[in-house]
Amino acid sequence: MSRTERLTMVEAINLGLREEMKRDPNVIILGEDVGVDGGVFRVTKGLLSEFGAERVVDTPLAESGIVGASIGLAIYGKRPVCEIQFSGFMYQAYHQLQSHAARMRLRTWGAQTVPLVLRSPYGAGIRALEHHSESTEMIYTHIPGLVVVIPSGPRKARSLIKASIRSNDPVIFLEPSSIYRAFREDISVDEEDIDSIWPLGRAEVVRAGSQFTIITYGAMLSLVKKTIEKGMAQKGWDPEIIDLLTISPMDTETIIQSVKKTGRVVIVHEAHRTGGIAAEISARIQEFAFLSLQAPIERVTGWDTPVPYFSRENVYLPDSNHIERAIENVLHF
Amino acid sequence: MPRAKISLYDVESLSILAPDGTVDKNLLLKLSREILIQAFEYMLLSRRLDEQALRYQRQGRIGTFAPALGQEAAQVGSALCLKGEDWFIPSFREAGAALVRGLSIKNYFLYLMGFEDSNYSLKGTHNTAIAIPVGSQCAYAAGVAWGIKLDKKKGAAIVYFGDGATSEGDFHEGLNFCGALKLPCVFFCQNNQWAISTSRKQQTASQTLAQKALAYGVVGIQVDGNDFFAVTQATQEALERARRGEGATLIEAVTYRQSVHTTADDPTVYRSKEEEEEWKKKDPLLRFRTYLQKEGIWDTKKEEALEEKIKEKIKKGYEEAELFRNSNPDPLAFFNYVYEAIPPYLQWQKDLAAKNIEGRNVIKGASEKKGGSGGGAAAVGELEEAED
Numbered sequence: 001m002s003r004t005e006r007l008t009m010v011e012a013i014n015l016g017l018r019e020e021m022k023r024d025p026n027v028i029i030l031g032e033d034v035g036v037d038g039g040v041f042r043v044t045k046g047l048l049s050e051f052g053a054e055r056v057v058d059t060p061l062a063e064s065g066i067v068g069a070s071i072g073l074a075i076y077g078k079r080p081v082c083e084i085q086f087s088g089f090m091y092q093a094y095h096q097l098q099s100h101a102a103r104m105r106l107r108t109w110g111a112q113t114v115p116l117v118l119r120s121p122y123g124a125g126i127r128a129l130e131h132h133s134e135s136t137e138m139i140y141t142h143i144p145g146l147v148v149v150i151p152s153g154p155r156k157a158r159s160l161i162k163a164s165i166r167s168n169d170p171v172i173f174l175e176p177s178s179i180y181r182a183f184r185e186d187i188s189v190d191e192e193d194i195d196s197i198w199p200l201g202r203a204e205v206v207r208a209g210s211q212f213t214i215i216t217y218g219a220m221l222s223l224v225k226k227t228i229e230k231g232m233a234q235k236g237w238d239p240e241i242i243d244l245l246t247i248s249p250m251d252t253e254t255i256i257q258s259v260k261k262t263g264r265v266v267i268v269h270e271a272h273r274t275g276g277i278a279a280e281i282s283a284r285i286q287e288f289a290f291l292s293l294q295a296p297i298e299r300v301t302g303w304d305t306p307v308p309y310f311s312r313e314n315v316y317l318p319d320s321n322h323i324e325r326a327i328e329n330v331l332h333f
Numbered sequence: 334m335p336r337a338k339i340s341l342y343d344v345e346s347l348s349i350l351a352p353d354g355t356v357d358k359n360l361l362l363k364l365s366r367e368i369l370i371q372a373f374e375y376m377l378l379s380r381r382l383d384e385q386a387l388r389y390q391r392q393g394r395i396g397t398f399a400p401a402l403g404q405e406a407a408q409v410g411s412a413l414c415l416k417g418e419d420w421f422i423p424s425f426r427e428a429g430a431a432l433v434r435g436l437s438i439k440n441y442f443l444y445l446m447g448f449e450d451s452n453y454s455l456k457g458t459h460n461t462a463i464a465i466p467v468g469s470q471c472a473y474a475a476g477v478a479w480g481i482k483l484d485k486k487k488g489a490a491i492v493y494f495g496d497g498a499t500s501e502g503d504f505h506e507g508l509n510f511c512g513a514l515k516l517p518c519v520f521f522c523q524n525n526q527w528a529i530s531t532s533r534k535q536q537t538a539s540q541t542l543a544q545k546a547l548a549y550g551v552v553g554i555q556v557d558g559n560d561f562f563a564v565t566q567a568t569q570e571a572l573e574r575a576r577r578g579e580g581a582t583l584i585e586a587v588t589y590r591q592s593v594h595t596t597a598d599d600p601t602v603y604r605s606k607e608e609e610e611e612w613k614k615k616d617p618l619l620r621f622r623t624y625l626q627k628e629g630i631w632d633t634k635k636e637e638a639l640e641e642k643i644k645e646k647i648k649k650g651y652e653e654a655e656l657f658r659n660s661n662p663d664p665l666a667f668f669n670y671v672y673e674a675i676p677p678y679l680q681w682q683k684d685l686a687a688k689n690i691e692g693r694n695v696i697k698g699a700s701e702k703k704g705g706s707g708g709g710a711a712a713v714g715e716l717e718e719a720e721d
Contacts, residue, residue, distance in 0.1 A: 069473070167673075201676060
């Protein structure tokens with residue numbers, strides 16, 4: 001019998017970190033305010049007292065230094081999990097990610113690798129300051145060698161953080177801050193539970209259906225589900241919902257299989273439209289399932305503007321109206 | 334409260350072996366004959382390797398590279414202080430130090446022929462690959478040193494960079510981490526006076542580079558970087574300090590880049606012949622040789638024999654690298670080192686790439702004529718030269 005607890009995503013990531021730290025003494029947590037403070041969102045709460053100051057380290061305020069040090073720790077043989085306090089401050093660390101974390105395996109023909117995890121909150125919807133609401137996953141998706149993971153809720157967050165720590169590739173783990181505490185899920189706290197690890201690079205078919213495919217990830221999954229439920233009740237929709245979970249390398253197979261079945265596709269993401277993952281998904285669909293398409297692919301995305309300050313952030317974010325309209329478009333082409 | 338000085342800092346400079354080959358006996362380290370000869374051998378090997386590589390580069394046999402010429406005492410002197418458990422973290426101008434750390438001539442040339450394959454030899458070593466972006470290695474050096482500290486190992490890390498790197502953020506962030514977390518790391522700066530065309534004076538208003546250590550709460554020292562003994566002394570002290578758990582040291586080794594920044598550079602544009610001639614008088618090899626000869630450790634005959642040995646070694650290493658280049662290495666192998674396992678969509682791209690190059694020899698520089706005696710050279714004859 002496995003025990004279950006009802007956890008928020010913050011608590012679920014904390015659980016995953018704790019489990020991995022117990023399992024592997026090489027797992028080290030580092031970042032700004034991750035120790036005594038437990039992180040500004042409290043994701044690393046309690047880890048300092050449980051695992052000690054050698055394994056949970058408050059670093060100087062220097063993003064390139066944090067990621068650079070993590071690269072060195074990883075080359076040395078540790079499993080660093082660093083936190084960048086907000087994804088809007090990851091740019092200073094971009095150089096280390098692009099130049100070293102992502103390239104070390106190729107540079108050394110596999111002799112030295114960088115199994116680090118970089119965790120960072122991201123996304124809009126939390127009435128935050130400027131630079132705290134961006135969705136910049138595509139910056140990292142464009143770097144070969146990085147894995148980009150975005151959980152959509154507590155259960156997946158816990159399994160994915162565990163898989164990320166075990167991965168021998170560098171993982172950018174982006175946590176949608178708007179769903180940190182938005183809802184709870186029952187989570188088995190039994191480590192042997194099969195659900196406790198979700199493999200990187202695999203999407204999940206959240207709901208199987210035959211009428212159209214809706215592809216999303218992160219905080220948008222909740223919005224999509226809410227919108228779909230209404231449509232199912234009122235209009236008899238039969239959607240197939242795919243949660244990407246890993247943005248790069250992306251699970252193309254699951255998408256293509258679904259498109260071949262439904263022929264109609266809506267893609268929803270919070271990031272900017274131009275060069276967003278929806279553009280890449282659309283390209284792959286026409287590479288592998290062009291003849292299955294019954295309608296043009298619809299994209300529901302954040303606009304090609306900087307995310308505005310919070311009084312207007314709802315205008316920037318995709319909403320149910322927008323998703324509904326996109327679905328109607330693919331259904332009635 | 335009045336205004337008061339709360340602290341005064343000193344910046345030390347160390348010099349033991351003068352350009353004329355005389356030494357300060359009070360400061361001289363006791364080093365065995367064998368070590369001294371070994372040091373000279375590495376320094377001469379590094380010098381001749383640079384000279385030969387420059388010729389090969391001009392002949393189009395290898396790609397762009399950054400010669401260490403003129404910095405042999407700084408590189409060999411510091412690297413000889415390292416032990417097996419220590420970590421060596423170079424930038425891109427450290428062939429002299431890398432040779433001491435076990436880099437083979439074959440792998441040196443193989444890399445300059447454009448093959449990362451050479452770096453597979455780093456597996457299981459405590460050496461990292463060269464870092465091209467200036468100063469960036471300083472950030473991960475802190476992490477390597479941190480790993481050593483966490484495991485309570487005896488070793489230390491040493492990271493190499495130049496005067497230009499001290500203006501980069503990663504130098505400061507890395508050194509600050511080492512200070513704040515008391516990490517066993519030696520920051521070894523070769524101040525070779527020029528960052529391509531940017532002079533040391535243009536780089537910073539700081540009187541010395543060594544003093545930058547003080548702001549991070551670590552020890553800083555300036556040494557004559559063309560003085561084998563001063564370099565060795567300072568590095569030894571810094572490594573011992575690190576191993577004792579007393580944290581990092583910044584060493585500024587004052588030296589001179591006698592050759593080009595890289596083979597794509599023309600120093601006559603930005604610096605004078607007179608300056609170059611002045612520094613040639615302070616050449617690290619010259620003064621070390623003079624000292625060894627005066628001490629009766631070295632003579633012309635020994636040097637002639639060594640020159641011959643080095644010539645052979647370089648030639649053989651180059652030929653081995655060329656043999657690999659001509660042995661039909663897998664042109665698609667780089668697809669295998671992006672992720673631990675190749676993702677399906679990347680495999681699909683790899684298959685496309687395979688179709689795209691089918692029947693063509695696309696390995697740059699590979700030649701049917703220089704195939705040597707084995708290693709798949711026979712197959713090369715059937716392939717065409719690559720298009721650019």
